[in-house]
Amino acid sequence: MMRRTKAAQILIVAWLFELLAPGQVNAKETTMAHPTFYRTIKIDEVSIFYRETGPTDAPTILLLHGLPTSSRQFEPLFARLSDRFHLVAPDYPGFGHSDWPDPRNYPYTFDHIAETMNHFTEALGLMRYTLYMHDYGGPVGFRMALAHPERVEALIVQDAAGHNEGLGANWKTRREFWKDRVANETALRTNLLSLQTTKTRHVGNDPNAKHYDPDLWTDEYYFLNQPGQAESQSDLFYDYRTNVDAYPKWQAWMQKTQPRLLVIWGKYDLSFDAGEPERYRKDVPKAEIHVLDAGHFALDTKADEIAVLVRAFMK
Secondary structure, three states, X not given: OHHHHHHHHHHHHHXXXXXXXXXXXXXXXXXXXXXXXXXXXXXXXXXXXXXXXXXXXXXXXXXXXXXXXXXXXXXHHHHHHOOOOEEEEEOOOOOOOOOOOOOOOOOOOHHHHHHHHHHHHHHXXXXXXXXXXXXXXXXXXXXXXXXXXXXXXXXXXXXXXXXXXHEOOOHHHHHXXXXXXXXXXXXXXXXXXXXXXXXXXXXXXXXXXXXXXXXXXXXXXXXXXXXXXXXXXXXXXXXXXXXXXXXXXXXXXXXXHOOOEEEEEEOOOOOEOOOHHHHHHHHOOOOEEEEEOOOOOOHHHHHHHHHHHHHHHHO
């Protein structure tokens, strides 16, 4: 009886070893996954913070963030794509962990930020990349693309407007601000920088609000209330009117060059008009369009789906 029990124990141990062996291999692979590096580099006298992961000899994706967040918004993609791609995500001046220069020394315009980002890519030696553009990343990225089209392999647009019609009802107050800044400054800051607006940017009209981590907007609202932020963000948004003026130029460039284009959109996004994805298709008929059950920051809840779409597109 003792021998039979001993033999059974040996069999069970052997069986467990077989079951655990794949897990050990997976654990080993996990430890070999590419880590994320958090770095800073001086660009035009401004310290630029950036996140970087993946093999440096792999195809590069340059990820450009929106308002009022930072490169932090791309962490879900870093965890899912670093095995196949070289991912680089900077914080703009005045955002995240980059320097927040005084507006008197660093004019907060989209032209200026795009220039700084171009110099950033040059400093890192990024001469070919796919642009992943979200929100403010659109006007920054299109400026970069038109300045150096030879560097751009493809475009990924996630909830970033490129057409005047794409600016929805929310933009009435914002357009008034562009017409008369002094008279509409207070209304603009409430419309653009308040806690409720900061939350709505994430949740939109998604009926499944329980899927969103409140830290997403409370952290951003804390950032917006730091000294000097209201002024620099107002300056930058006042310059947003130049994006509207530039839309026809960006559209003409897409129509002429027909870049490889992936458009990812959250159908619960209240920041822009829901018809905007199809407007991109008019510019680039072969564009891939995917509308997800997500908000303006689609990575909040659909990171797995977006990672799959990016992998397929990058092939």
